[in-house]
Ligand SMILES: Nc1ncnc2c1ncn2[C@@H]1O[C@H](COP(=O)(O)OP(=O)(O)OP(=O)(O)O)[C@@H](O)[C@H]1O
């Protein structure tokens with residue numbers, strides 16, 4: 001038998017609570033030493049999946065395989081899994097040292113070893129010198145580090161993190177996210193990171209699994225998920241996007257022509273979205289990222305062409321009215337109303353072009369490269 | 384105080400608007416008199432009541448007991464301190480044993496009921512809290528029926544060759560105090576268990592800690608403040624009680640009993656109640672503050688939305704249900720035998736009473752005095768304390784710098800009833816109203832029970848108040864409503880459910896009150912509790928049982944009526 005490549009495999013996993021199916025026929029495989037993000041909107045079953053893996057819930061059917069062993073009936077105590085919760089769950093009655101030492105004491109390690117390992121892991125999370133503090137004397141971020149050290153110190157096979165950053169303020173969230181990633185790399189531990197924040201998932205994960213209503217929508221590297229969403233749900237959920245529904249009205253070997261409520265767009269085929277052909281007349285979803293819209297003051301159309309003259313003939317272009325505009329320092333964002341009535345968000349980075357100087361109700365010209373529009377025919381809905 | 388501010392603002396505002404008329408009316412309406420609105424008069428009355436009948440008597444008592452030591456004309460007997468130390472030690476030993484055993488039983492019981500999924504948890508909780516609505520001394524004489532020289536358990540044990548030791552003394556006291564205080568400990572610990580987030584236990588488990596180990600390394604340390612609180616309640620209740628020592632104490636002398644017996648007896652030394660009262664106040668206050676300090680050290684506030692951990696372990700569930708049921712039955716046995724005894728004739732050396740009869744009830748009811756007196760006390764004291772409770776609740780909520788007064792209103796929680804009784808009699812012994820001695824009129828009894836039971840009612844009403852935001856009143860006031868009107872229209876409807884609970888608690892606490900009544904009942908004003916104590920001391924156990932059952936029935940009827948009213952009220956608003 002060859003050595004198992006995956007640290008954890010989840011096979012056809014189902015979990016029902018009465019009539020709600022929290023996890024529905026779930027299959028994922030996670031390679032050793034990878035950090036994967038489990039991403040999805042609130043109530044989609046992320047926590048339930050994590051609790052199934054940790055052993056706090058029994059699967060309705062399916063298997064959880066940890067390092068080649070089915071662990072469905074193994075109690076949580078015997079799974080050797082570390083957990084970090086959103087609410088830290090540090091033991092408020094013990095000081096920092098005792099919190100981290102708890103698992104080692106349960107394992108009845110010798111005193112000396114406990115001391116040295118606790119100190120080692122406190123150093124790892126940057127809490128050296130805090131050993132004697134009680135949790136009530138720590139900030140949220142520090143408590144979360146204690147929880148992290150405590151989860152790691154016992155050398156678990158798998159680390160589970162359930163929205164570990166959600167209770168922290170924005171700045172701290174970015175810092176601890178970076179630290180978690182670094183520590184995970186350094187220790188080479190396999191980790192599952194649950195979040196409903198797509199940016200967090202993109203930034204931290206080797207692989208992202210997007211979940212919706214208990215069902216796996218798509219799994220892949222952050223780049224894949226972002227650039228090549230398999231359906232409208234993923235396209236909408238990962239990164240900002242304008243999602244439309246329309247029909248393929250025409251196609252040649254290079255382009256589809258997609259009609260959306262009277263607007264028509266050329267879309268490069270084969271590059272994104274689907275790997276097989278979409279027939280004419282198929283219903284499709286269309287995703288246009290706001291930053292792929294080029295917007296110019298009306299009359300400056302010459303500069304639009306400069307950027308995109310390679311695919312000049314098929315460039316999607318036209319004029320539109322500015323519905324709404326926001327100046328945000330490094331970029332400007334706003335809403336356009338196309339001539340056909342279609343409303344679309346745009347985002348213009350100020351570094352690439354000079355600042356866009358328009359007001360609400362001004363008329364502007366826009367263009368979208370056919371390569372930057374994604375279509376697909378797997379329609380799931382965006383909520 | 385707040386209304387004063389808002390009135391000033393109104394005045395100011397209308398002035399700047401100009402207009403002579405408006406200025407005139409605003410001056411009129413914010414005159415000193417209306418600024419001190421009727422609400423403030425209520426506050427004042429409530430403060431005066433508690434000051435006069437609790438604060439001043441207690442301080443008078445402390446001062447006069449201190450002055451005894453400086454009096455040279457009549458020195459205390461030389462063996463006094465030896466005697467005082469002996470009684471103190473007895474009291475503390477009783478308190479410690481009761482506390483350790485009660486809390487020791489309550490913790491596993493609470494764990495099984497709340498976390499290990501025993502069947503019918505609310506049934507066990509309901510049954511185990513029956514002692515809350517009964518006077519303490521019922522468990523005492525039920526203990527005698529069960530374990531006394533001729534008790535049925537004593538008899539059963541004799542059959543298998545075990546001689547049960549005499550229960551008169553420490554043993555009987557500990558048993559009855561455990562029976563009586565278990566609900567306090569149980570409820571406080573259950574409340575504590577509800578505060579432990581599930582995640583904490585899950586983390587511990589995932590680190591390899593077994594379920595049992597999680598309980599004693601995480602769960603029990605976590606509820607340490609609740610355990611201390613439960614211990615404090617049990618300790619103070621058991622050392623302050625005078626009913627049990629009276630009935631089952633034998634020659635075991637405890638502080639509360641010495642206060643009582645020296646106070647009522649002509650042979651007693653009238654200085655002993657004063658000194659001992661001060662002494663027990665010192666012990667209680669030191670204990671409360673010491674514990675408060677310990678609890679502050681470990682106070683953990685943890686916000687969580689995950690619910691508490693519940694374990695689903697089949698054998699624990701099954702055996703747990705069995706154990707909980709067994710303990711519940713054990714604890715209810717006294718009440719069962721009380722019921723049986725109330726219908727029995729002679730019950731000695733037999734498994735059941737010789738024959739069954741209604742005679743006990745007839746005899747007991749024939750003398751309508753005690754029942755009438757108890758009902759009069761219910762209808763005077765309960766409205767008084769509920770009214771005071773509402774006033775204080777509103778006052779502590781809206782006027783921040785009066786919060787410290789709450790330390791006084793809550794004092795009776797920790798002071799034994801006999802101490803309150805002694806302090807009132809001592810302070811007001813020479814006061815006459817309408818040509819009658821205050822202390823020989825029923826007014827003093829009403830006052831004593833009211834003062835003593837106010838904290839229970841106040842706590843209940845405060846719980847209701849805590850759910851209301853002061854901004855609602857500010858809104859009402861900004862719409863021009865006067866203080867009292869604001870309160871009646873906006874606040875009162877919301878606290879109404881707590882007021883009904885407070886009425887129930889008030890009734891229960893008034894009916895079961897014994898210790899202060901023992902000290903100060905004016906001639907002809909013996910209530911049912913006193914009669915029960917009297918019947919027991921005279922050996923009329925079956926009459927005592929019958930009277931106890933009637934008393935429990937009165938509590939039950941009162942509770943039912945109040946419940947009914949509150950339900951009807953809810954329907955009206957629903
Ligand atoms: N113990 C339970 N009993 C019944 N239903 C449950 C239970 N636990 C979870 N559910 C349901 O299962 C679904 C998934 O819940 P879960 O907590 O896994 O969502 P989540 O993705 O973690 O959401 P969030 O981002 O809000 O934490 C929800 O509909 C929830 O109501």
Ligand SMILES: [Mg+2]
Pocket residue numbers: 046047048162
């Ligand atoms: Mg969750």
